[in-house]
Amino acid sequence: MQQDAIIIGGGFAGLSAAYILGRARRHVTIIDSGTPRNRFAAHAHGVLGHDGKSGAAILAEARAQLSAYPTVTFLRGEADSAEGTLDDFDVRTDSGEVVATRRILLASGVEDRLxxxxxxxxxxxxxxxxxxxxxxxxxxxxxxxxxxxxxxxxxxxxxxxxxxxxxxxxxxxxxxxxxxxxxxxxxxxxxxxxxxxxxxxxxxxxxxxxxxxxxxxxxxxxxxAPELHIRGTLAQDLGCALDDSPAGKIIATNAMKATTVAGVFAAGDNARAFGNITLSSADGVMAGLGVHQSLMFPVAHS
Ligand SMILES: Cc1cc2nc3c(=O)[nH]c(=O)nc-3n(C[C@H](O)[C@H](O)[C@H](O)COP(=O)(O)OP(=O)(O)OC[C@H]3O[C@@H](n4cnc5c(N)ncnc54)[C@H](O)[C@@H]3O)c2cc1C
Known part of the structure; x- marks a missing residue:
């Protein structure tokens, strides 16, 4: 079944967007390989109401809450490739599964190179x-x-x-x-x-x-300060423009987190110069709103 949106990356940005879309009763699949950027740290700090919890625990709780929404689906694995145009994208996973979707949200984070x-x-x-x-x-x-x-x-x-x-x-x-x-x-x-x-x-x-x-x-x-690199090449493969930031290349987005490619959105560390859990979560919320409203008003947000 064609999804309204596929979210590539189930970290803080991706799951925040999933709440918005799941609660709007939209069909959304989250593809996640399970390696968030902060996986090396035992505890996360400065996150409202969660100070000192592990990042993994915060994400696990969010996944459990999201699983209660009937239109939200999780796929464990890596999104290997994505192609198509507005309203008609295909995303392929490393297990060979192909999921059709109207919108894509790239929430796959960055890699720290030391x-x-x-x-x-x-x-x-x-x-x-x-x-x-x-x-x-x-x-x-x-x-x-x-x-x-x-x-x-x-x-x-x-x-x-x-x-x-x-x-x-x-x-x-x-x-x-x-x-x-x-x-x-x-x-x-x-x-x-x-x-x-x-x-x-x-x-x-x-x-x-x-x-x-x-x-x-x-x-x-x-x-x-490590070198930051956008994870994977999906943004480039889809043709999204990149911006320069003091931390390295980031995916160029507008205020609603739409990229330069119609129907493709980006949120979290891969689309901002300085990222943390709260800022990525906020970007995810904005991207969720952008994706949702673009399903009704495609021209306004793509
Ligand atoms: C060591 C360390 C400690 C940190 N501690 C804190 C802290 O205490 N407090 C704080 O606020 N911030 C902290 N941060 C920053 C925080 O981790 C990031 O800002 C935040 O994780 C960014 O969220 P995100 O959703 O953009 O990306 P991520 O959390 O990195 O999530 C991206 C997700 O996408 C998945 N993914 C990637 N590519 C694909 C693909 N092709 N297909 C499917 N899935 C894919 C990954 O597996 C991952 O689950 C820390 C960072 C580091 C490096």
Whole structure:
């Protein structure tokens, strides 16, 4: 049976959109491969009413609630390809199933690519973190490292200084300009030049940041800005335009989260410069409204 909408990605954005469409009694299938971006962290923070719960628990509760809506269907797996035009799309899954749909919502999130430093990936989400607003409080102060990956890392270090005593590992980045050095001094951020060659120690224990000159600096936790990449190629395959953001490419959308391709919407981290659970959920709500109203007024929102 043709669906009103297929949501690719059952994370925070996708499930938020599913509430809107399911409650509008629209037929919606959510295809989800079950690997949300925050799966590396044991707890999620700063989410209204859910502070400290695991991201997996929040999503499981949402799936259970959505299962009560008779027009909502879940398909576990990966959407491999999508093709078609407004009112007539086909989405194929990795198990070979093809689902026909009038609208597509890309809510498949982003992938964090970390620099290739031994010991870093294992710590991701535990003691190597992307966002102090999500996980800075739990560090409880003390020595914190920021590993530079881009010029904005100096600003990240200045911000993180509200959560502890910060060392900025420049890791081969050029010396910051005078204004940035002043800012770092005001924020009591220490600069540690040299190349970081490894992070030693157990992933849930303080990190020994090993430098090429043989010295090691111990910190309780590390912050790092990873490269963000839109997951998969479905947006590009469907012909959606991308925008540049400070964090990397994102899918271009209008206020109703419609992409540049009629009938295709995008929501969550893949369509915004800075994402968290609440912002992605809000985008999902907006996309749900956009999808729903486009089923009645296709020209207005596509
Ligand atoms: C380590 C870490 C910790 C974080 N902690 C917090 C926190 O404490 N608080 C907070 O507010 N934010 C936190 N975030 C940010 C938060 O995880 C993201 O902003 C949020 O998950 C984005 O939601 P989303 O729905 O856009 O994408 P995701 O949650 O990443 O969901 C995307 C879903 O799409 C699925 N998918 C991808 N491709 C396909 C495909 N082709 N077919 C089918 N399914 C597919 C994935 O399996 C996944 O389930 C954290 C991020 C990281 C990296």
């Amino acid at each position: 620099p290739d430093i031994p010991g870093l990936q294992e710590r991701w989400g535990q003691t190597a973190l992307h966002c102090p607003y999500c996980h800075g409080y739990e560090i409880g102060g003390g020595p914190i490292g920021v590993i530079a990956t881009q010029p904005m890392s100096a600003h990240q270090a200045a911000v993180v200084a509200d959560w502890g005593d910060v060392t900025l590992f420049t890791n081969g980045m050029p010396e910051p300009d005078e204004a940035t050095l002043d800012l770092l001094a005001q924020r009591s951020v220490r600069l540690q030049p040299g190349t970081v060659i490894a992070i030693d120690g157990a992933p849930d224990a303080p990190a020994q940041v090993r430098l090429a000159n043989g010295t090691s600096v111990e910190v309780k936790a590390l912050f790092i």
